[in-house]
Amino acid sequence: MELKTFRGGIHPPYRKEATAGKATVEISLPAEVVIPMAQNVGAPNAPTVSVGDRVEAGQKIGATDAFISAPVHSSVSGTVKAIEERKNFTGAPVNSVIITVDPNQPAKWTEKRDVSNLSAEEIRNIAKEAGLVGLGGAAFPTFVKLTPPKDKAIDTVIINACECEPFLTCDHRLMLERADDLIAGLKLMMKAVGASKAFIGVEANKMDAADVLTPKVSGESAIDVVLLEVKYPEGAEKMLIDAITGRRVPPGKLPSEVGVLVQNVGTAIALYDAASTGKPVIDRVITVSGPGMKNPANVLVKIGTPIEHVIEQCGGMTGGVAKVIMGGPMTGFAQKDLSASVVKGTSGILALTQEVIDSNAEQRCVGCDKCLDACPMFLTPNMIAKEARLGKWDLADKYGARDCFECGCCSYVCPARIPHVGYVRKAKAELAAAAKK
């Protein structure tokens, strides 16, 4: 079968063997959880509880009236110990609710109801109330994506089952372990946006997942499982739409512009959970891996669990860990310490050793053009970096700074080790600041 793909991109070593074959396990609860009020793209939430309050698992503890937002729920039953700023996974201080965890947690959300009669409006509300965001890492509020502009008809829903980042296998495991729920969640999404067609895009290194899914949708003419070339960033929204439908989202536009909605595997399953049992987003599957991790695993973790606890539950780290990453190695965030907590968008915790990371110093660009060939957006990364280094933000933008979605392909291939993504972020921040003036 011919594999679909996009132009550009890279083939990093994937290193998924460590966890791809390991079933998801639930880890024990930490003594306390730290739940940031801002976990999504858009507006932060204000706490709706006070210090000393008793909270139940699934109780809403943070909300806002802003449109692009997602409420936050307590992931455990316990007592609010403090509400204060804590550093989140990016290192930024974020207002957080700290909850002391009760030793006994009541069983909840065990009964499933039929979801086939839910209306589009009801499905959107469920997504909103559940605090659902894109669980692939982008953390864009799902309810907003399920509410496209009136003038943009969505005809196609794509489930992003690429998991193109090295090391990560949490979506792979979800496909194997919860295939029926994935398909049920996908159908809810199709209904919510009125799409008549859906694709589940699976990279060809997860053939077992494709083999589980394909027979389950063989009776459904509206849903197809599509095999994609193993290439990074195959799972980037615009690349995936191009690979599967041949439609290209114009610069600065959203997928709704070409009538497509893209959602991640975990998001579809979480939507089904919310619709069928009423469970909000209070836990997620993450991959704990990397050569510095003693027992790599796929684990089900409560939102707000400090990563130190997650790592301990996986047997801790070996010596010689040089870098700890939250997320994948291409787009994840380096951690200075292990104090940050797992949020809705956390897909992995990786312990990387010196052999895996690269500590060569930045050198002068020698014009090798590898970044241009790798860039899936067809930008000019070397010039963006050059102009940004000189503080010429407008020129950096003319070479594509604001069209960059920071996949990191340019920096990956750069023989001069130029940190393009860092320069792009700087340029975007400066351009945004200049636009406000």
Next chain:
Amino acid sequence: MANNEFAYSPPPHIKSKDLTGSAMRDVAIALIPVIAVAIGFFRLYAIVNLAAAVVTAIACEWVMRKIMGREPSIGDFSAIVTGLFVALLLPPGVPFWYVMIGTFIAVALVKELMGGLGYNIFNPALFGFVSLLIISQLFGLTATTLYLGALDGVTSATPLTFIKAGALNGLRPGYWWLFLGHAGGAMAEVSILAVLIGGAYLMYKGHITWHIPVSIIGTVFILTAILGENPLYMILAGGLVFGAVFMATDWVTSPDNRLAQIIYGVIIGVLVTVIRLYAAPTGAVAYSILIGNALTPLLNRVVVRKRFGAVKTVPVEGE
């Protein structure tokens, strides 16, 4: 454990194995067939000149970087590669001190004085070579001294001078000898096959693509055919293939995007044809590529590729 400090940097946190130094080393490896053929044909003459160039290149780079307060950069192999290029661009018969002057110009002046690798506008080796051509004219070193050397019977006049002299059909070497190995002109020009093997290696390694060599050679082929010349001979004779594969593809001095590279290649191809046919064959490829180098910054701004999903391209202005 909580206060452990781990390395912090923006993503990505993994990188390909390629480094500037390893890529330059690959260029040196790609030159092995060319160097082997040169040594096979010219023996000690080749060895002496190659060694003189490499030693001079390393010394110039070290001294210049010392003077200018920069870290030594022998690890990036670029000086070694530049030295090899200068020696190979010259005929084997030139005296070694001549090679040293060319290398000094290339490494000390064109590269390091401009700021080092990545800052230079012109291909250092080509600039060094062209400087020697001009110097030799100024100091009365005629084309004969430069090109016929003192080698006994191994070298003959360069194939291109046959064309200029009026197509002595019976005397000029055949296609196959030009392709496999014919001693005329520069050391780099001996065997087209050796050059192509090196080029294939660089393409395999992902360091160069077909765009520049094919557009240059293709342009010369088509244009000389239109102008009534023998296109195959035009390609096989002289330094065109070596220049197109090894010199015009120089990372620093060639345009960034593939479309601009094709335009750059066509411009060089036109220049090569015009200079060879209507001016002097000697140095035609070198002059053409250097002019192409000068146009590179402009091409990079004007020929911008179309962004993903965009309807049109926007040239970059305001530099």
